[in-house]
Amino acid sequence: MATKLYNVGLNVDENLTFGVFRDENIPTPGDDELLIETLYSGANPADIKHSTHLGIYPTRLGYDFFGKVIKAPSGSAFHVGDSVAGYTPTGIGRPAKYGTHQSYLVCPEKMAFVVPENLPPDHAACLKVVAMTAADALYNLFKLPLPGKSTQGLPGNITGKPLLIWGASTSVGICAIQLAKASGVFPILVSASSERHALLSELGATYCFDYKSPxxxxxxxxxxxxxxxxGVPYAFDTVGSPSGVGSAQMVASCASDDAILVSVVVQKDRRFLMPLAVTDEDVTLRIPGVPHRITIPARKEDHQRALNALQWAVNNYGSQFRLVSVDVFKGRAEDALVELKILADKGRGFGKLAIMHPLQ
Ligand SMILES: NC(=O)c1ccc[n+]([C@@H]2O[C@H](COP(=O)([O-])OP(=O)(O)OC[C@H]3O[C@@H](n4cnc5c(N)ncnc54)[C@H](OP(=O)(O)O)[C@@H]3O)[C@@H](O)[C@H]2O)c1
Incomplete structure (x- = not known):
């Protein structure tokens, strides 16, 4: 007799109440989708904020993951037993099967990648959302050359054009600094707490500044x-701080009149562009203050360019690219939910959090 599979995970219901489920419902993959046993899921502020701020509920929580393929479509490039990582779709109406903070998840094949030996599983589980966001900013909004592409003699040569990364010790910032260095950007100016300056210099910063200094x-x-x-011609706010003199305002104060300004969250200042982790499909959301749903159209070519940068990061993981710090949570689902709420409400500080599965 086949062993019963149990699914334990985190969800949000139609009343915007976050909770834990324990059942025997294993998600069903559609065509071109993989069924995956989750080994680690990566935590992001979006896991909670996409429900509370963008109207994405009810659903199961989580986007980033690492796991083992347990079912693949016939003819798939993936095979049962493959170690894979990636992220899953977002938007209003997001099916429960795509939540990654559960024992079994479904991922469209095109959103997963095979994890090589040089990329540790817990790091793989935390990589895609932040790396793709940084890559969208650098390669599609700033239009910088991809890592490893020679810029000698090209109009895109960015050597000598400063890039400012505000809050470079966010995980998005850590990705951005290493990608920028690999693309030949020089000089790279960053702001961060002073205790991070040595690390950020090692990763590629030319100049470090303390964002708390008056x-x-x-x-x-x-x-x-x-x-x-x-003023700086390329300016990237990787913090998106909402209160006080916000990080975007600080970034704008350092920028030239014709600068390209980018912030990780929507800004009232219309000069700012916003990168997205997911750009290969239309995404439908509700934005605070806007009475109707809005649809952000797909940017398929941009998505491919960001994927190329991600692939470079995966291939060079541990030598030219890394997430510096990944903590692992192991324990009860209820406590994992508390961790996600802390991350969304006030942040956990430096580094990423991977949640080990199955949750108890
Ligand atoms: N648009 C998208 O698709 C997308 C995708 C992913 C994330 N995001 C957004 O990107 C932002 C960063 O997310 P994350 O997960 O990378 O963050 P994170 O790793 O949780 O960031 C933690 C770091 O933030 C830094 N920080 C906190 N407040 C700061 C401030 N006022 N100025 C400068 N640095 C500050 C701290 O740096 P120090 O240690 O130096 O103090 C801390 O180490 C969030 O707003 C998130 O919602 C957007």
Whole structure:
């Protein structure tokens, strides 16, 4: 007799109440989809905020994962037993099968990748959302050359054009700094807490500034002057802080009049562009203050360019690219939910969190 499979995970219901489920319902993959036994799921602020801020509920929580393929369509490039990672679709009406904070998940084949030996499972589970967001900013919004592509003599040559990464110790920032370095961007200016400066210099920062210093804007502008720039031409807010003098405002204060400004969250200042982790399908959301749903159209070519950067990061993981710190949570589903709420409400500080499955 076949052993019964149990599914334990985290969900949000139609009343926007977050909770834990334990049942025997194993998700069913559609055509071109993989059924995966989850070994680690990666935590992101979006796991909670997409429900509370963007109207994506009811659903099961989580986007990032690492696991083993237990069912693949016939003719698939993937095989049963493959170690895979990736992320799953978002948007209003998101089916429960795509939640990654559960023992078994479904992922469209095109959103998964085979994990090589050089990429540890817990790191693989935390990689795709933040790396794809950084890649969308760098390669599609700033239009920088992909890692490893020579820029010598090309109009896209960005050597000598400063890039500012505000809050470079966010996970998006850690990805952005390493991708920018691999693309030949120089100089790279970053803001972060002073205790991160040595690490960020090692990863590729040319100049580090303390975002808590009252003179941070003047300090950045003084360095830009040495490079004959009045303001920075490429400016990336990787924090998206909502309160006080926000991170985007700080970034705008350092930028030239014709700068390309990017922030990880929607900004009232219409000069800012926003990168997205998922750009290969239309995404339908509700935005606070807007009475109707909005659909963000797919950018399929952009998605492919970001995927190329992700593939470079995967191939070079551990040598030219890494997530610096990944903590692993192991334990009760209820406690995992508390961790996600802390991450969404006030942040966990530096580094990523991978949740080990099955949850108890
Ligand atoms: N658009 C998208 O598709 C997308 C995708 C992923 C994430 N996001 C957004 O991107 C942002 C970053 O997410 P994440 O997961 O990368 O963050 P994270 O790893 O949780 O960031 C933690 C770090 O944030 C830094 N930080 C906190 N407040 C700061 C401030 N006021 N100024 C500068 N740095 C500050 C701290 O740096 P220090 O240690 O240096 O103090 C801390 O180490 C979030 O707003 C998230 O919602 C958007």
């Amino acid at each position: 003179s941070v804007i003047e300090d950045i502008k003084a360095v830009l002057k040495n490079w004959d720039f009045d």
